[in-house]
Amino acid sequence: MNANRLGVITLIFAGLLFTPAHSFGQTLKTTAKLDRSPIAWEVPPAWRKALSLPPDLYTSASNGQAALANSDDDAEQSPDAVRELLLQDEAFSLNDPLGAAQQQTAPPQGNEPSLEGLGFPASAIHGNAKEQALLNKRSHMLQIHQKLGLITAIPMVAAIFTGPGAKGHHGLPGSPTSRDVHAGLGILTTGLYFSSAYFAIRAPKVPGTKSYGLIRLHKAMAWIHGPGMIITPILGSIAFSQLSNGERVHGIAKYHAWAAYTTAAAYGVAILSVTFK
Amino acid sequence: MIKKVFLVLLVCALPLLAQAGSQWTLEQSTLTYHISHPLHEADGMTHAARGKGICQGGECNFLVAAPVKTFDTGNSNRDLHMLEVVRGGEFPMVSVRFHLPESELTSATIHADLKIQFAGKTVEYHQVPFKRQAKGSEIQVMGIIPMKLSDFNIKPPSLLDMPIKNDVPVRVDTLWREQ
Numbered sequence: 001m002n003a004n005r006l007g008v009i010t011l012i013f014a015g016l017l018f019t020p021a022h023s024f025g026q027t028l029k030t031t032a033k034l035d036r037s038p039i040a041w042e043v044p045p046a047w048r049k050a051l052s053l054p055p056d057l058y059t060s061a062s063n064g065q066a067a068l069a070n071s072d073d074d075a076e077q078s079p080d081a082v083r084e085l086l087l088q089d090e091a092f093s094l095n096d097p098l099g100a101a102q103q104q105t106a107p108p109q110g111n112e113p114s115l116e117g118l119g120f121p122a123s124a125i126h127g128n129a130k131e132q133a134l135l136n137k138r139s140h141m142l143q144i145h146q147k148l149g150l151i152t153a154i155p156m157v158a159a160i161f162t163g164p165g166a167k168g169h170h171g172l173p174g175s176p177t178s179r180d181v182h183a184g185l186g187i188l189t190t191g192l193y194f195s196s197a198y199f200a201i202r203a204p205k206v207p208g209t210k211s212y213g214l215i216r217l218h219k220a221m222a223w224i225h226g227p228g229m230i231i232t233p234i235l236g237s238i239a240f241s242q243l244s245n246g247e248r249v250h251g252i253a254k255y256h257a258w259a260a261y262t263t264a265a266a267y268g269v270a271i272l273s274v275t276f277k
Numbered sequence: 278m279i280k281k282v283f284l285v286l287l288v289c290a291l292p293l294l295a296q297a298g299s300q301w302t303l304e305q306s307t308l309t310y311h312i313s314h315p316l317h318e319a320d321g322m323t324h325a326a327r328g329k330g331i332c333q334g335g336e337c338n339f340l341v342a343a344p345v346k347t348f349d350t351g352n353s354n355r356d357l358h359m360l361e362v363v364r365g366g367e368f369p370m371v372s373v374r375f376h377l378p379e380s381e382l383t384s385a386t387i388h389a390d391l392k393i394q395f396a397g398k399t400v401e402y403h404q405v406p407f408k409r410q411a412k413g414s415e416i417q418v419m420g421i422i423p424m425k426l427s428d429f430n431i432k433p434p435s436l437l438d439m440p441i442k443n444d445v446p447v448r449v450d451t452l453w454r455e456q
Contacts, residue, residue, distance in 0.1 A: 043421050044311050044318075047448050111298075113329040113340040115370060120327065124344050125370055132366030139361040142354075150437065206357055213352030274354070275437065276317050 134204050141203035148196035152189060153271065156264055159185035163257060166243075173243045186236050193229050197222075214273045221270035228263025235259055299379075301339070303328030304415060305452040308343055310424070312350075313442040319355065321348040328451065335379045341451070342372035345395075362434045363396045371395040373422075382416070385409055391422065396429040407449070415454045422447040 115125050159182060166182035168174035200222075211219065235256035239249045249256070306326040312319050328341035345365035350356055360366070375389040387409050391402045407420030424445050426433050433440035 043423075043446050044320075047309075047311070047421060047446070111331045111333045112338045112374070113331055115340070115342055115372060118327040118329055118340065118342055120342065120344070120370070127367040127369055129367060132361075132364055135357065135361035135366050139358055142358075146437075209353060209357065211353045213350075213354070215352055215354035218354075 131206075134206060138203045138206065141199045145196050145199035145203065148192055148199065149271070152192040152196055153267070155185045155188040155192065156267065159189055160260065160264055163260065167239075167249065167257070168243070173246070173248075176244070179240060179243060183236065183240055186233055190229060190233050197226070217273040218270050221266045221273070224266035225263045225270065228259055228266065232256060232259040232263050298331065298333035300332070300456045301328075301330035301337075301453045302456055303341060303451055304454045306341070306343075307448075307450040308348075309448040309450075310348065310445050311448070312445055314436055315439045316436065319350045319352070321350040321356070321359065323347040323349065326451075328453070330453065332379045332382075337377045337379050337382065339375050339377065340372060342370050344369055345371055358434055362431055363429070365396075368395070368397045382409075387418065393422070393424070396431055398429045400428045412452070415452050418449070418451045418453060420449050422449060 116122075162178060162182040162185060164174075165178035166174045235253050238251070239253035239256045242249050242253055303326065305324070306328065307322060307324055308326050309320050309322045312321070323343050325347035326341055326343035328339065330337050330339040332338075345363060346356075346360055346369065348356065348359070350359070372394045374392045374394075377387065377389060381387055385408070387407045388404045389407060391405050393400050393402065402422060402424075405420060405422055407418050410417045410419075424447050425443050426441075426445055427443050433443060435441070
């Protein structure tokens, strides 16, 4: 009965983890289909419907460079179109970032309205290099957190699959090799998990920002899988020593598997919460 | 003597009369950008844009601007990442300038040459069509700006090593009032 339940839980978790890959394949197919009609995906269909836009809005000759700006396939454009694109490119500002920052607040000429004239406070108009550096550091650390977090999922799933072999069946202890493999995967998972957690915890907070959306679920899950990743290895280590001494797993160590499943489930939800919306 | 004074006053007043024109103020607005990722889609919306149009001598200059950090996709983490990739700390505003003949303000479709300042770059989009609808004393102007991340040298942000699409259309829905 227990083995069945274990198998079901493992399958559910594996399913959760592999769903993104499956969906990615489906999305790629859809994208390839939409690519044949660039208009369909460049402007979300709901927007097109709401604005009652004609289907040829961005492709008609009257829309000139707007149409060119939309085209992805430069090879199909006429030499004139390419020249127009190049001319359009020349209209781009070639200033360095600092110059561009000055340009953003440059006083307008003649009867042109100005940013200051719109009533924005000076603090909202002028850039702040420190704030940008903070954002860069935050993003960089969270990207490492994301990568390590995904890598952690691999030994975590493997540890769940190897768990039953380490414990043994029908009252008989599993083989020492299975136990060692399972323990090794558990240690690897724990190490990677806390490395990933370090980058999430140490990523700088941006003052004045509040969390909203599914990121709150992602953070809330940490209150489950965080303690779980402390308790599970401790219980696993007790269970390991009991089995190594020829004893059956008993006492608090009996809950090692349940702690692991709860941790893994919360971890899966945390990954999915930032993946799909 | 009185005639001379009158003439002097008239000459002085002429430039003022010539400058007399109309002004337009942005009353309400919704600017929405759309991003596509292989695993999901998202819309970032702001109502914080402000705008003004000054018409003189049959020509109008418009400016619409919004703080980049006011765009909300419903996920604070995504919004902060977006703020980072568009260098919203260094360049906190996105602004759109366009110049129109005053006569075009009454046509059902307005074609505008937009000059967009965003992420430290200025890019021009030519002949972008907008729908215009009169609503009492106000006019509603709606359209889609076909923006691309590469136009502004923005590296598409990625999730699970999959970047978002380069096309980030911006839907514009604005309500203007003449003053």
